[in-house]
Amino acid sequence: MNRLSGLPANLSGFGTIEGYVHYPKTVTPGLPVTAGGGLLKWYDISEEATPVTRETSAMAQRFLAAETATGRLSLKGELGFVILHRCGGDFHFLLVSSWRNANEMWETVYAKKAEASDFSLFALPGPHRATFCVWELAAVNHERLAFSRYLSSARDDAAKRVYLDDMYGGGA
Numbered sequence: 001m002n003r004l005s006g007l008p009a010n011l012s013g014f015g016t017i018e019g020y021v022h023y024p025k026t027v028t029p030g031l032p033v034t035a036g037g038g039l040l041k042w043y044d045i046s047e048e049a050t051p052v053t054r055e056t057s058a059m060a061q062r063f064l065a066a067e068t069a070t071g072r073l074s075l076k077g078e079l080g081f082v083i084l085h086r087c088g089g090d091f092h093f094l095l096v097s098s099w100r101n102a103n104e105m106w107e108t109v110y111a112k113k114a115e116a117s118d119f120s121l122f123a124l125p126g127p128h129r130a131t132f133c134v135w136e137l138a139a140v141n142h143e144r145l146a147f148s149r150y151l152s153s154a155r156d157d158a159a160k161r162v163y164l165d166d167m168y169g170g171g172a
Contacts, residue, residue: 024172026051027043027138028044028051038079040096041143044084047086075098078100083097093136108121
């Protein structure tokens with residue numbers, strides 16, 4: 001242990017990642033959607049060569065509408081955002097995040113496997129589990145900053161429009 005930094009002298013046993021090559025993805029903003037009484041920004045994330053298809057995006061929006069219509073997902077009066085992430089091939093995550101309790105981001109995770117006919121709730125077992133990947137964090141970080149600006153505003157209709165218009169697009 002290096003007593004000045006608190007770090008071990010040898011870091012070779014930490015963060016070792018074998019057999020993985022990182023590659024770029026793109027975050028593409030979409031039109032906001034209303035769902036279950038909430039208003040959500042929309043982001044697609046994918047490799048540039050294999051974007052989220054219109055069919056999959058429409059399916060995700062129909063699924064989200066059904067989840068909120070049945071009450072399985074309640075977003076009444078909330079602002080937030082959705083990330084539809086094409087994770088390679090035809091596996092997609094549908095990450096629904098809303099702002100609650102003034103400054104907390106809440107999330108529901110759905111997924112669609114290639115062979116599945118629709119999205120379904122994605123089980124996240126255990127107390128220590130995945131949240132967002134590095135690509136998703138580009139949109140999440142933008143949303144954190146945008147919502148912080150909203151919290152510091154008058155929070156009136158004009159401020160809500162500014163928040164809803166403040167979208168990220170670009171590399172992830």
